[in-house]
Amino acid sequence: MRTTLITFGLIILSGLGFAQDIKDLDFISPFKDGLAAVQRDGNWGFVDESGTLVINFRNDVAILPGEDKDKSKYPYFKEDRCLIQKIEKGIPFYGFIDKSGKIVIExxxxxxxxxxxxxxxxxxxxxESLGTNDLLDKRVVNYSFTEIAIDKSGKLLYFLTDPQHVTLDKKYLRKLPKIKSTVLSESLIAIPSKTTKNWTIMKLQK
Incomplete structure (x- = not known):
């Protein structure tokens, strides 16, 4: 009988909407795109506006400067996507998760x-493989990067710049190659000139 009463009481509390609090948080961000980032022990999760932890704590989300006048740094969603990063040989690589926490762009x-x-x-x-250094018995490779525009599934939409050489070594790559192209609207992207400080507005064909 006692067990039955306890079970019945738990059912009533559940029906009244009692939920477990999220405790011992080190940081709580403002809500952006319907979710707020919360930090615990160096890991980040996300809560919705009901206070439910919808993305569990993880260590791969990218930390970004806050927008507007907010100088704090925290991960956040924009257009249902949040940047993540994976470190390989000391160099960060970036992709995106959706609001379920699923990696949608590697x-x-x-x-x-x-x-x-x-x-x-x-x-x-x-x-690009350039051959083999016979003296050192090592393959010689060249790395370059190109700015491209992608959609929310990761599909390539447009090439924006020519390839630029980069040394893929954490000893030399002290700063990430700065992205210069800027999305102005759904039909316009600003692209920097190759040789001057001027810009070109690229009209997108849908």
Whole structure:
């Protein structure tokens, strides 16, 4: 009888909407795109506006400067996508998760912007084999990156810049190659000139 009463009481409490609190948080961000980032022990999760932890704590989300006047740094969603990063040999590679926490774009880019008007600009890495150094008995490779625009599934939409050489070594790659192309609207992207400080507005064909 006692067990029955306890079970019945738990059912009533559940029906009244009692939920477990999320405790011992080190940081709580403002809500962006319907979710707020929460930090615990160096890992990040996301809660919705009901206070439910919808993405469990993880260590691969990318930390970004807050927008507007918010100078704090935390991960956030924009257009249902959040940047993640994977470190390989000391070099970060970027991709995206959706609001379920699923990786929808693998972390293969050496830099990336947030999405705007359905597009993100990413730096795509290309590896070219140049042969073998007989003296050192090592393969010689050349790395370059190109700025491209992708959609929310990771599909290539547009090539934006010519390939640029990059040394893929953490001793030399002290800063990520800065992304210069900017999404202005769903039909316009600003692209920097190859040789001057001027810009070109690229009209997109849908």
């Amino acid at each position: 972390p293969v880019y050496i830099n990336a912007t947030n999405f705007k008007d359905g597009m993100a600009v990413v730096s795509e890495l290309t590896k």
